[in-house]
Amino acid sequence: SQQGEEDPQALSIQEGENATMNCSYKTSINNLQWYRQNSGRGLVHLILIRSNEREKHSGRLRVTLDTSKKSSSLLITASRAADTASYFCATDAWASGGGADGLTFGKGTHLIIQP
Amino acid sequence: KAGVTQTPRYLIKTRGQQVTLSCSPISGHRSVSWYQQTPGQGLQFLFEYFSETQRNKGNFPGRFSGRQFSNSRSEMNVSTLELGDSALYLCASSLGNRGVQDEQYFGPGTRLTVT
Numbered sequence: 001s002q003q004g005e006e007d008p009q010a011l012s013i014q015e016g017e018n019a020t021m022n023c024s025y026k027t028s029i030n031n032l033q034w035y036r037q038n039s040g041r042g043l044v045h046l047i048l049i050r051s052n053e054r055e056k057h058s059g060r061l062r063v064t065l066d067t068s069k070k071s072s073s074l075l076i077t078a079s080r081a082a083d084t085a086s087y088f089c090a091t092d093a094w095a096s097g098g099g100a101d102g103l104t105f106g107k108g109t110h111l112i113i114q115p
Numbered sequence: 116k117a118g119v120t121q122t123p124r125y126l127i128k129t130r131g132q133q134v135t136l137s138c139s140p141i142s143g144h145r146s147v148s149w150y151q152q153t154p155g156q157g158l159q160f161l162f163e164y165f166s167e168t169q170r171n172k173g174n175f176p177g178r179f180s181g182r183q184f185s186n187s188r189s190e191m192n193v194s195t196l197e198l199g200d201s202a203l204y205l206c207a208s209s210l211g212n213r214g215v216q217d218e219q220y221f222g223p224g225t226r227l228t229v230t
Binding site: 030031033035042043044045048088090092102103104105106107108 | 148150157158159160161162163171173205207215216217218219220221222223224
């Protein structure tokens with residue numbers, strides 16, 4: 001079953017605008033990661049935020065994490081045509097047998113940047 | 116450094132056959148995970164290997180199996196193929212022993228079509 005659910009499913013904005021995507025999850029997590037996937041470069045890691053962190057920045061990306069609401073958001077500022085892609089959040093949690101369970105991905109947000 | 120490589124890139128098989136997919140992680144990476152991606156179910160975790168040991172397994176039938184060799188290269192096998200096994204199979208590697216809790220580097224995937 002999907003742990004993370006992204007919202008919206010699709011988003012179309014003009015180049016230069018900011019894009020915000022949200023992710024909700026169901027169980028307690030160790031970390032939350034965001035990935036981007038497009039046909040040219042496959043699935044690429046963007047940013048990892050640990051459960052004890054609330055905000056993280058990387059270039060034009062800003063990620064927030066609210067563990068009380070079990071939600072995260074990804075903000076892309078000053079969007080570019082090259083940002084057109086699908087964006088996924090992925091969580092990991094402790095498996096009942098010990099060790100971390102596999103990454104659980106949401107269905108993704110498809111972002112289109114209009115030139 | 117070379118990225119994660121997967122072979123073959125495309126594969127067409129018939130129902131009932133079996134298939135073996137190969138993944139070479141980034142040099143020095145010891146954790147290898149496998150994921151199945153379909154339009155309906157999205158990205159789903161299959162299993163993770165570290166130092167030739169399967170650490171975690173997702174919710175897939177026993178027809179799906181894998182192994183890891185001493186050089187960290189990994190293979191996954193699907194026996195008695197079904198139409199529903201048609202998917203993009205992604206392999207990911209990470210550097211440390213935290214496995215999926217660390218940044219994952221994904222390969223380009225193997226597109227399997229079962230007819």
